[in-house]
Structures are given as structure tokens and as C-alpha cells.
Amino acid sequence: MWDSFWDFIWYTVVIFAFVAYLMILFWIITDLFRDRGLSGWWKALWVLFLVFVPWLTALVYLIARGHGMSRRSAEARTQMQQQSDDYIRSVAGKSSADQIADAKALLDAGTINAQEYEALKAKALA
Structure with missing residues (x-):
């Protein structure tokens, strides 16, 4: 299957990079749809660029909107925790x-x- 040990190492690095790219892509898409301040046209434009120029667009998005990503993620986490607490209180008695x-x-x-x-x-x- 592999001609040498280095082919195996290269294959492992490529698989790692691909999985890391997919994770970043899903985080970006999740953040795009979580952002209520961004219009639908801007979201569509970001997704279009993610499809046709994926690496460059991902880097630009992380640089330009990275701080907002962490803020929106923290807000979503807080909201989910609040909903969970409310549900537990409602069924607890x-x-x-x-x-x-x-x-x-x-x-x-x-x-x-x-x-x-x-x-x-x-x-x-x-």
C-alpha cells in the first residue's frame, strides 16, 4: 500500500490537515448562521467564497471575524445553559x-x- 515509511507519514499529515480544515469550515458555517447582525446576502457571499476559494476565505474570515466568533459562541453556550437550567427547574418540582x-x-x-x-x-x- 505504501512504498515507504515517509509515504505513511505524508498520508497522515494530509488526513490531519483535511480533518482540521473540515472542522474550521463547520465552525465558520455555524458562526455565519448564528450571527444575527449579518444579512442573508453577506452570509451567502461568505458561503460562496468558502466553496470556490476555501483556504483563503477561511483565513480571511478567521482574521476578520474571529473575535466575534468567540463572543457568539460564549453567548450561545450561556443561552443553552440557561435553557437547560430552566427545563430542569420546570420538571424538578x-x-x-x-x-x-x-x-x-x-x-x-x-x-x-x-x-x-x-x-x-x-x-x-x-
Whole structure:
């Protein structure tokens, strides 16, 4: 299959470069469609250049819009975490208002003191 050890090394380097290019390409395309400030025409133009002049376009995109990529990625990660937390809270049981109402009932009954009520209230709102 390979004539020498160096053919194997070269094949490995080429495969690595191709996989790295595909990862960068998918990150760029994901970032393009995540960016709400960029019009559809600009997105189409970027994709068109990515198809016909891929390496140069990828380098230009990373240089010109790289900082924005990290910001949009962090925003998307924060939004997904918030959605996950909201979903977990919705299926986990009582809402914050219910927990505070229960704590108020315990305070009114004299089961807990004001400090414990405030601690339970802060925990419910966190």
C-alpha cells in the first residue's frame, strides 16, 4: 500500500490537515448562521467564497471575524445553559414562588425564624 515509511507519514499529515480544515469550515458555517447582525446576502457571499476559494476565505474570515466568533459562541453556550437550567427547574418540582410561599407558611406557623426564612427565600430565588 505504501512504498515507504515517509509515504505513511505524508498520508497522515494530509488526513490531519483535511480533518482540521473540515472542522474550521463547520465552525465558520455555524458562526455565519448564528450571527444575527449579518444579512442573508453577506452570509451567502461568505458561503460562496468558502466553496470556490476555501483556504483563503477561511483565513480571511478567521482574521476578520474571529473575535466575534468567540463572543457568539460564549453567548450561545450561556443561552443553552440557561435553557437547560430552566427545563430542569420546570420538571424538578416546585417553582420559586411555591418554595417561598411554603417558607412563609413555616415562618407564620413559628416553625422557622426570620433568618431561616430569608435563607430559604434566597435559595429559592437563586
